[in-house]
Amino acid sequence: MYDTKRLAGGTGASFLVVALVGLIILSSGTAYAAPLASGSGFTVEADEIRSDEFLFYPSAGENDAGSTPVMVAEQRDVEIDGLRLTRTQDVPMMDGTMEISFTADETVEADQQYIKLTGLDAENAKFNGQVIDAQPSENPEQQFQQRAGSNVDPEDGYITDVEGDDPGMVQQDVEIDMVYLASNEISLPGLDVDVEYNSDG
Numbered sequence: 001m002y003d004t005k006r007l008a009g010g011t012g013a014s015f016l017v018v019a020l021v022g023l024i025i026l027s028s029g030t031a032y033a034a035p036l037a038s039g040s041g042f043t044v045e046a047d048e049i050r051s052d053e054f055l056f057y058p059s060a061g062e063n064d065a066g067s068t069p070v071m072v073a074e075q076r077d078v079e080i081d082g083l084r085l086t087r088t089q090d091v092p093m094m095d096g097t098m099e100i101s102f103t104a105d106e107t108v109e110a111d112q113q114y115i116k117l118t119g120l121d122a123e124n125a126k127f128n129g130q131v132i133d134a135q136p137s138e139n140p141e142q143q144f145q146q147r148a149g150s151n152v153d154p155e156d157g158y159i160t161d162v163e164g165d166d167p168g169m170v171q172q173d174v175e176i177d178m179v180y181l182a183s184n185e186i187s188l189p190g191l192d193v194d195v196e197y198n199s200d201g
Contacts, residue, residue, distance in 0.1 A: 041118065041179040047082030049174055051075040052166040053149040054127075057141050061116040061179045070116040070179060072141070076151075077166070080108040083188075096199040105190030116180035123173035129164025 040063050053076040061070035085102040127148040137143050147153070149168020154160075 041177055042085060042087035044174075044176045044178060045082075045084045045086075046080050046174045047172065048080070049169075049171045050079045050167040051149065051169045052077035053151040053164075054147065054169040055151065056146040058144060059116065059141050061118070063118070063179050068118065068179070070118055071120075073113070073115045073117065075113045075115075075169075076111065076149075078108075078110040078113055079167075080104075080110075083108050091197065094197075096197055098198070099196045101194045101196075102188075103190075103192045103194075104188045105192070108186065108188055110183050110186040112184045114180075114182040115178060117176050117178045119177040121175045122171040124171070126170045128166070128168050129162055131162060 055074040057072055059070055059072045060067055083104045088097055088099045091098045129152040131147045131152045131154045133145050150164045152164035154162040
């Protein structure tokens with residue numbers, strides 16, 4: 001049985017993941033497509049995430065247990081307030097663990113994002129022009145999709161007139177578990193990177 005709260009929340013995952021890629025290659029000022037977690041993944045938290053266009057569908061990803069089901073979020077024109085990205089992992093050649101955290105004290109902006117997530121919780125979520133579509137297809141990624149924003153393409157109806165507008169999706173007080181992020185370009189104003197070591201693991 002699916003956790004409907006986590007499924008609905010997963011829609012906003014892509015907004016947050018983009019921050020990690022940008023932070024990792026901060027010296028270049030541009031984020032590129034890259035796997036961000038070879039282990040169990042990382043967590044993104046945000047006060048609010050906004051995206052003009054949004055697409056959400058099932059796929060597969062990798063974590064420390066091997067292949068795992070994920071939801072993919074693709075988004076355009078993303079804004080993130082109160083970004084905090086964290087990952088806990090073993091320390092090379094040491095016995096303890098380390099927590100790596102990235103925070104931005106101003107609004108993070110990204111043009112396009114591709115995110116694989118395993119769970120999402122949001123205090124509040126709003127979709128503009130939402131369409132959830134279960135359809136026959138040989139491609140599992142196209143058998144179930146959620147769309148919002150100006151990229152929606154609903155079937156012609158007799159009563160309803162579903163049209164997307166911007167922003168397509170807004171989520172507040174968000175926490176997302178992610179395993180992968182790809183972002184074309186991202187800005188991270190007020191960036192702070194912190195590492196904390198725990199000798200007890």
